[in-house]
Amino acid sequence: MKEIFSNKDTFKGAFIAALDHLFNKNIENASLYERYATLAHLLDKKLAEDYNKTTNYVKENNLKKTIYFSMEFLIGRLITSNLMNSGYAPIVQAAFNDFGYDLNEIEQVEADAGLGNGGLGRLAACFLDSAASVALPLYGNSLRYEKGFFVQKIENNKQVEYPDNWLNNPFIWEERKDAEAVYIPFYGYVEYTVLKNPVWVKAVPYDVKVVGANNEVVTHLRLWKAEPTSLHYNHDEWYLNMVSKINESLYPDDSKEAGKYLRLQQQYLFSAAGIKSAINEHKALGRSVKDLAKYYTFQINDTHPTLIIPELMRILMDEEHLGYDEAWQIVNETCAYTNHTILAEALEKWNVDIFRNLLPRIYEIVEEMNRRFVRMLQEKSYAENKINEMKLIGNNSVRMANICIYGSYSVNGVAALHTEILKNIELNDFYQLYPNKFNNKTNGITHRRWLLHINPELVKIIDKLIGTEWQKDLSLVKALENYATDTKVQKQIKSMKLAKKRALIQKIKEDTGVELNEKAIFDIQIKRLHEYKRQLLNVLNIIYVYLRLKSDKNFKKNFHAQNFIFGAKAAPSYVMAKDIIELINKVSHIINNDPETNDLLKVVFVSNYNVSYAEFLFPAADISEQISTASKEASGTGNMKFMLNGAVTVGTLDGANVEIAELAGMNNEIIFGLTAEEVTNIYKANNYNPRAIYEQDQRLQDVFAFIRTLGDNEHYFDNVLNNLLNKDYFLVLADFASYVEAQEKANKLYQDEQTWYKMSIMNIANAGFFSSDRTISQYNADIWHLKEIKF
Ligand SMILES: *Cc1c(COP(=O)(O)O)cnc(C)c1O
DSSP, X not given: OTTTTTSHHHHHHHHHHHHHHHHSOOTTTOOHHHHHHHHHHHHHHHHHXXXXXHHHHHHXXXXXXXXXXXXXXXXXXXXXXXXXXXXOXXXXXXXXXXXXXXXXXXXXXXXXXXXXXXXXXXXXXXHHHHHHHTTOOEEEEEEOOSBEEEEEEEETTEEEXXXXXXXXXXXXXXXXXXXXXXXXXXXXXXXXXXXXXXXXXXXXXXXXXXXXXXXXXXXXXXXXXXXXXXXXXXXXXXXXXXXXXXXTBSSOOOSSXXXXXXXXXXXXXXXXXHHHHHHHHHHHTTOOGGGHHHHEEEXXXXXXXXXXXXXXXXXXXXXXXXXXXXXXXXXXXXXXXXXXXXXXXXXXXXXXXXHHXXXXXXXXXXXXXXXXXXXXXXXXXXXXXXXXXXXXXXXXXXXXXHHHHHHOSEEEESSHHXXXXXXXXXXXXXXXXXXXXXXXXXXXXXXXXXXXXXXXXXXXXXXXXXOSXXXXXXXXXXXXXXXXXXXXXXXXXXXXXXXXXXXXXXXXXXXXXXXXXXXXXXXXXXXXXXXXXXXHHHHHHXXXXXXXXXXXXXXXXHOOOEEEEEEOOOOTTOHHHHHHHHHHHHHHHHHHTOTTTTTTEEEEEESSOOHHHHHHHHHHOSEEEEOOOTTSXXXXXXXHHHHHTXXXXXXXXXXXXXXXXXXXXXXXXXXXXOOHHHHHHHHHHXXXXXXXXXXXXXXXXXXXXXXXXXXXXXXXTHHHHHHHHHXXXXXXXXXXXXXXHHHHHHHHHHHSHHHHHHHHHHHHHTOXXXXXXXXXXXXXXXXXXXXXXXX
C-alpha cells in the first residue's frame, strides 16, 4: 500500500487496477459512484496503516485514553476531510485531472453520515477531528443508526419528513469487528444483586477511522450495532423486532411508552457496550481494574450516556467484586460530564417504572447511590426541600444530570456565560456542594472543515498576507488584523464573498427555483428550528421591512437589497416549530413574487439543512443571525463558523456570542436586545406583558395583520400569534424594536464598504480562539491529562 499514494503515477495505476477489480470497469465507463467508491476504498486501506501504527503506539506506551460518549456524531461526508488531513488530496487531484475527473463532483456522491441532528452532534464530530489532529488518543463511542435524522422536504409550505437511508450504499469508512462484540442484558429481575432471566442482545462494534491532520495519527469512532444472540433462547417475533428497533433510528418517537423504552435501551446499549469494551481492553493488557482511572476518562457528552456511571459501578462490584466505596472512588475519578442545557426543566429524566423494568440491576444501583447521596446531604444539614431537588431519584423520575454531577469529577459548561449561569443559577446548589468540579470549556469548530475545506478562496487571501503557519495553529490568524483597514485586502474579501455567493445562488436556484441577487446582503439564519432561537423574530422583521418598502419611498431609496436565507429542521412532533417553517415559506412566496420589492428583498427557506448544505451557506454569508433569547443558547457553534468566514454577527449577548463580540470588538458586531440578566429578571418579576408591547407598536400591529391574511381564513396562524400576544415566553416582542434597529444599522453599515469589510476582517482575524483544537487542548490540560502520540 505504501507506494500507492506516494505519487500521481503509482496512484493512477492502483486506481485503474482497483476499479477493474471492484467493479470490472475502466476510467471511461465507471459511474460517479464507482469512481467515488474506488477512491474511498483505496484511501481507507491506506489509512489502515496509520491506524495500526497509532493503535500499537498507544498500547506500547501505555497511554491513557479518553472515550467520548455521545448519542450523536454529526460527521457529514468523510471523503474530503480524510483526503485533506491525510495529505493525499494533491496527488489524487493531479491523477484525477489526468483522468478528466472532477474530484469535487465525485466527493458529493458520498451520503452525509447523519448520525446527529444539530450542534451537539456537530461539536462531537469537530472534537474527533481536533483530538486526532493534536495527536491525543481520544476515541468516539455511539450508535450505528440505520437511518439518520429525517430528510426534510417542503411540500405545500410545510415540512414533510422522509427517512434518511444513508446506509443504502455501503459505508466504506467503517469496519465491523466481530471479535470485539459484547453482550448486553435488558429486563429480567434481580435476586441478591444477580440479574436473572434477562433478554440478551449482542452488540457489535463498527469502527470508523478518524484522521489527524498531517500527523499520521488515526483513531476511531466506534459505532455499536445490536444483533440477536443465541444467549437468548427464544428468537420469537417480539425478540427479533425489539433487537432490530435499537439501531433503526436516531431519537425515535417517544410520545408513546414503547418509544420511551426504546430510547432508554439505545442509551444503555452504547453506554454499557462502550464501558465493557474499554474494560476488556484494559484487562487484556494485564492491568488491574483498580487502575482504571489512570488509563481512561469517560467523557459524557450531555446526559444521554449517563448510564455509564451506574454500569461501571455494576461491573466493578458485581463482576470485579470490589466494595461499594472502592468502586465509587474509581467511578468518580473516571467519569467527566459536559452540560449543554440551561433550562432545568429540560434536563433529562426517566420514569422510574420504565427504568426499573428495563434495567432492574442498574436501577438498584442508582437507588443505592441516591440513598448515600441523600444521607451525605442530611449530614451536611441540607434542608429537606433542597434535598428533594438535588436527589438522584425524585418525583417518580430518575434524574440523569444529577447522577452525572454526583458521579463525575468534572462538570463543564460550553461557553463562559453558560458556565456562569450553571454555577450561579441553574445548578447553584450543586456548585455550592462541589465548587471544584465546575469549569468552562468554550466550544469550538474544526477550522480544517469550516475554512480550509469549504473556503479555499479565503485561505488563499490569508496565505498571501501572513504565510501558511496559521493553518496549523489558528490563533496565528490574528496577524490578519493588520490588514483590516487595507482597502486592497478589503476588496479581496469582497470578491471572495462574491464567489461564494455565486456558488450558493446556483445551488439555491437548482433546489428552489429562486434566483438571488448577488449584489444583495446575504443574511443567513441556519440552525435547528426552536422557539428560543427565535427564527420568528427574524420573520417579523422581514415582514416589517417588506411592508415599509411598499409604503415608504424614502426608506426604499436608502435600503440595500437583502436576501434572507433560512435553513432549519423542526422536530417532527414540535407543532409550533413546524408552524414557523410554514410561516417562513408562505411569506417567502409572497415577497419573492411581488414586483414592487422583488429586486430588493428575497426570502428563501432551503430544505434539508445538513452538514453538506452548511458547507455552501457559511462562506456566503454577510450577516450571521444569532438572535436567541439571551441565556437560552448554551454556546452555539454556527456563530463561530460564520465568524471564521467573515460574516458579521447580528446577535444577542448569548452563549458564545458574548466571547465573539469581546474578541472581535463590540463595534465589529451588531449586538441588540435584552441581556441574560435582564431576561432572568423579567422571569423573576413575572409581570411580562407582550400584549401591551403589541398595542403600543403600530409596526407589530401591521405585521400581525399581514400574517392574518396569509391563510385561508383569518385564524390561520393563530397558534403563533396568540402565543406571542398571551405568553411569548421567549420574549420576541420585547426584543422586536431593538432588533429592527439592529437590522437597519446592519443594512446601512453594509453600504459603507470600508467599515463593513473592516468588520468582516476583524471577525476572521479574531476567530482563532474558536478552533476546536484550542477547546480540546483545554479539555486535556484541565480534565483528561492525556499524553500526545509522538511517532
Ligand atoms: C454548526 C451546525 C449546527 C449548529 O448550529 P447552531 O447555530 O450553533 O445551532 C447545526 N447543524 C449543522 C449542520 C451545523 O453544521
